[in-house]
Amino acid sequence: MSSPPIDMREREELCDLLAELGPDAPTLCEGWTTSDLAAHLVLREHFKLGTDERMAAEKAKGLPALIDRLRDGAPLVPWRLPGLRTLMNGVEYLIHHEDVRRANGLGPRTDRPDLDALAWRMTGFLGRRAARQIRPYGLELRRPEGEPRRFGPAGGAVLQGEPTELLLYLSGRREAAEVRLAGDADAVAALRDANTGV
Structure with missing residues (x-):
């Protein structure tokens, strides 16, 4: 029997965790509780802007x-279309699952190579975006195994960690991400100052 797609598995596990923690547990999304995060996900998937009024209406349920x-x-469209479902919804649920886990004392999951593969795929987009913000410096992403990714010139900032940790750092979850930042001091400072959150 094949395992469910990443987005479905992350969705189910996040729902289980939300139910376990209740409506007022913290998340890594500043100012948001678990209820806020759940309302955001419902609105996002139904293409409704997350205005304060809509968020309040969803939370009231x-x-x-x-x-x-x-x-x-x-x-079904577009969130369950093959190819899009994993990259778009899978990454969304991976990041928000970690938002809830990490804010409530749960550490990295080390038994999910498919999550690391997805996270590494997404670091291409987020790494390129971060590198544009720290020009003229470059950015290198290093995972424990495999070739690194370099954006811009060599000798800039070097961000090391498991792919999921790199994804969390590059998506603005810096304090929760278990990474090591090294390299040129000015490039490192520029990366620390850059607004890479999504």
């Missing part, structure tokens, strides 16, 4: 109702 909507799955 209660966390159990939001979890039920999330468990029902995303609309």
Whole structure:
């Protein structure tokens, strides 16, 4: 029996964790509780802008109702189309699952090579974006195994860690990401000052 797609698995595990923690648990998203995060995910998947009014209306339905909507799955188009589902929804759920896990004392998951593969794929986009912000310096991403990725000139900032940790750092979850930052001091300072959050 084949395993479910990454986005479905991350969705189910996140829903389980939300149900376990309740509506008022913290997340890494500044100012957001678990209820806020669940409301955001419901609105995002149904193409509704997350205005304060809409967020409040969704949250008023209660966390159990939001979890039920999330468990029902995303609309077919585009979130369940092959190729898009993993890259777009898989990454979204991976990051937000970690937002809840890390804010509540749960550490990295080391038993998910498929998550690291997905995270490494996404670091291409986020690494390029971060490198543009720290020009004229370059950025190199290093994972424990495999070739590194370099954006811009050599000799800049070097960010090392497991792919999921690199993804968290590059998506603005810096304090929670288990990474090592080295390289040229000015490039490192520029990366620390860059707004890489998504």
